[in-house]
Structures are given as structure tokens and as C-alpha cells.
Amino acid sequence: MxxxxxxxxxxxxxxxxxxxxxxxxxxxxxxxxxxxxxxxxxxxxxxxxxxxxxxxxxxxxxxxxxxxxxxxxxxxxxxxxxxxxxxxxxxxxxxxxxxxxxxxxxxxxxxxxxxxxxxxxxxxxxxxxxxxxxxxxxxxxxxxxxxxxxxxxxxxxxxxxxxxxxxxxxxxxxxxxxxxxxxxxxxxxxxxxxxxxxxxxxxxxxxxxxxxxxxxxxxxxxxxxxxxxxxxxxxxxGEPGELDRAAAALAADHAAGTVWDRPGLDRRTRSAVVLAAAVASGAHDDLAAQVRLARRHGLTEAEVREALLHAAFLAGAPASLAGVVEQALRGFEPEGRQ
CATH class of the missing domain: 3.40.50.1820 (Alpha/Beta hydrolase fold, catalytic domain)
Incomplete structure (x- = not known):
């Protein structure tokens, strides 16, 4: 040929x-x-x-x-x-x-x-x-x-x-x-x-x-x-599926600062989810700020502690994370008890 x-x-x-x-x-x-x-x-x-x-x-x-x-x-x-x-x-x-x-x-x-x-x-x-x-x-x-x-x-x-x-x-x-x-x-x-x-x-x-x-x-x-x-x-x-489109919309809301007012979850529940994600993903440097925000959104100190420790246990986080959790809580404690 x-x-x-x-x-x-x-x-x-x-x-x-x-x-x-x-x-x-x-x-x-x-x-x-x-x-x-x-x-x-x-x-x-x-x-x-x-x-x-x-x-x-x-x-x-x-x-x-x-x-x-x-x-x-x-x-x-x-x-x-x-x-x-x-x-x-x-x-x-x-x-x-x-x-x-x-x-x-x-x-x-x-x-x-x-x-x-x-x-x-x-x-x-x-x-x-x-x-x-x-x-x-x-x-x-x-x-x-x-x-x-x-x-x-x-x-x-x-x-x-x-x-x-x-x-x-x-x-x-x-x-x-x-x-x-x-x-x-x-x-x-x-x-x-x-x-x-x-x-x-x-x-x-x-x-x-x-x-x-x-x-x-x-x-x-x-x-x-x-x-x-x-x-x-x-x-x-591949055509974007429903979950892809939802993720894109979530990212846009994060960029616009309107994520806390999205439908589907109230602010308290969304804060608990964000805390768990911060622990599981290893984003511990931002944990104190997320704790303060969660308290402003209505979570009690006990609820914050439970969300953090539960996420740490399921994620297999190291024992040293307990110190990070305590530090995050102490950092917010004066404002949280006003």
C-alpha cells in the first residue's frame, strides 16, 4: 500500500x-x-x-x-x-x-x-x-x-x-x-x-x-x-452534570460572599459542616477563624467541640489535633461568653 x-x-x-x-x-x-x-x-x-x-x-x-x-x-x-x-x-x-x-x-x-x-x-x-x-x-x-x-x-x-x-x-x-x-x-x-x-x-x-x-x-x-x-x-x-453545576454555583457564592445564605442548610448547620471539612482536609490554620464564625452563627461551645472531635475521629486525625481544637476554642472563649 x-x-x-x-x-x-x-x-x-x-x-x-x-x-x-x-x-x-x-x-x-x-x-x-x-x-x-x-x-x-x-x-x-x-x-x-x-x-x-x-x-x-x-x-x-x-x-x-x-x-x-x-x-x-x-x-x-x-x-x-x-x-x-x-x-x-x-x-x-x-x-x-x-x-x-x-x-x-x-x-x-x-x-x-x-x-x-x-x-x-x-x-x-x-x-x-x-x-x-x-x-x-x-x-x-x-x-x-x-x-x-x-x-x-x-x-x-x-x-x-x-x-x-x-x-x-x-x-x-x-x-x-x-x-x-x-x-x-x-x-x-x-x-x-x-x-x-x-x-x-x-x-x-x-x-x-x-x-x-x-x-x-x-x-x-x-x-x-x-x-x-x-x-x-x-x-x-463531558456535559456537566447536576452536581457539577451545583459545585460551580457554590464556588460562585463563596467568591461573592453569599454562601451562608444559600438555600438547603441554615447557617448553624452549614457552619458545622464547614468545621468538619476543615478538620478532615487538614486546613487547621483556618480552624480558629471557622470556630469564631460558627459561634456567631449560633453554635454553642459544646456543639462546636462535638463537631470538631467527631470529624477528627472519623477522619483519623492525629491525637495532636486535640490541642488544635482546644486552642481554637480558647481563642474564641472570651467573645463566646459575652
Missing amino acids: TVPPTVHVSAVRLGGRPDQPLLVLGPALGTSARALWSAAAARLAADLQVVAWDLPGHGSNPWVPEAGPDGQVPPDAVSVAGLARGVLAVVDALGGGGFDPPRFHVVGVEVGGAVALQLLLDAPQRVASATLLGTGARLGGDAGRQRRSETTEADATAYAAVRRALAGFDVRERLHEVRVPVLAVAGGADVAAPPSLLEEVASGVRDGRLVVLDGVGRLAPSEAREEVARLVRGHAL
Whole structure:
């Protein structure tokens, strides 16, 4: 089997930290990574390291396939499989060339989605999840033709070569091989890649789901940035459950100083819970302050002592904690007996 030549793609960092899960975003023909993805990426960078890539002759990528002696670019100079190999090279470079190449979440629009599908087939062990937008398992015919007038910073030779690669892309017979979870996102107003193409992908892979965005056209990441960011984050990291949302709300109340007035527990009970948590977590330096606050919220000295000692016993705290408890109580004693 002939291995297609690797096609050079350039990486564009769009936010996040290197210690976060890696999210790799692919473009559509005639777009640049920044123009298409910047707005959505800004909403993803809090949870993910976001890196996009540019096609040959597009955006930050100056590479153009060389023409042969006849002045024509060889038909196999650019292929979807070659672009997929280029994306892997970019990801490997991000990982520093170590022995354990990083896994990543892949997202792509149109040709970027086709490349994501190719990665699912060629390197499934590298991909944690895939979100495919405005694409299909076959993108021949008029794919990309409507974008010719929208091409910016794109060399005509590279543009034509990528279009030719799209015209020859067809993995419909291999969809059943894809085991990685796939979210297929269709724009309800997308004529070039209608929902039926994405439905074919979602139903053809082993673990697929289809979402249709009403009124959205070809370039969903720029047309529906909030919704696309939510879908990508949810598919890559999991939708937040009820407990996650409650924890986030609790953290917000702590930051705002309104935690003591939350519904569900009165102040006395909440203070007892906080005291127990301070003991169990080892946050003993803050214990005296929490004791004073608990007394202000109505706990008696006996109740405070019982909550602290009970928590210490269940947490297996050292015997020396008894001294910390006594010190915390003594520190509050004059005010508590006013």
C-alpha cells in the first residue's frame, strides 16, 4: 500500500495551557484558522489547550505544492490522508517528540472534518473524540466551489489542489470502522453539506450523534460560536452534570460572599459542616477563624467541640489535633461568653 506524502500544515495556537487536554481545530477550504475559530476558541481556552491548523496556501501556511515538469501539480501532491499525516506531525511537535505521543480531541469543518474522519481511520489510538461540522464521508462534486469568491490569502494552486483532494475523498464504506465517539454537527441552512451528509456519518460510525443547528450555514464556528463551543466542550470533556453545576454555583457564592445564605442548610448547620471539612482536609490554620464564625452563627461551645472531635475521629486525625481544637476554642472563649 502506497503511503501518501505528508502535506505541510501550520499550527496556530488559540489559547489554553499546555497542561490542559489538547483540542485540535481544522479549517474549511478558503478560510484561515484564526478567522474561522478565534471566537469559539476564546470560549474553550478555559478548559482546553486549543490549537488550530491552516491548509496549504491559507492563513499562516505559505507552503504550496510544487508543479511538475509539465507545469501541473501532481494529483497525489495533496490528499486528505496526507493532510491527516500533517496534522499528526503538528501534534507530535507540540508534544516535544517524546515516546508517548499525545492523544487529542479533533474538530473540523468541511475539509477539516474530512481530515478528522481520516485520522479516526488511520490513527484511532491518537484521537480521544471527534466533532465534525459541515462535512461528510464523501465531499466530491461541488464541494468548495461556492467558497472560491471568499478565498483570502490563499494561493490559487494550493486551493485547487485541496479541492481536488476533496473531490477524491470517499470513506463511506469504512465508517463502521470508527470506534471513537463522534459528534456530527450540521447547519440547517448549509447547502454544500446538508444535514443528510452528517446524519450518514453519525449513523455509520459505532458511536455517533447528530445535532442540527437551525438557521446556520456553512461556517458554524463563526456563525454560532457560543453553541459550537458548548457542543465541542461537552463532547470532549463531558456535559456537566447536576452536581457539577451545583459545585460551580457554590464556588460562585463563596467568591461573592453569599454562601451562608444559600438555600438547603441554615447557617448553624452549614457552619458545622464547614468545621468538619476543615478538620478532615487538614486546613487547621483556618480552624480558629471557622470556630469564631460558627459561634456567631449560633453554635454553642459544646456543639462546636462535638463537631470538631467527631470529624477528627472519623477522619483519623492525629491525637495532636486535640490541642488544635482546644486552642481554637480558647481563642474564641472570651467573645463566646459575652
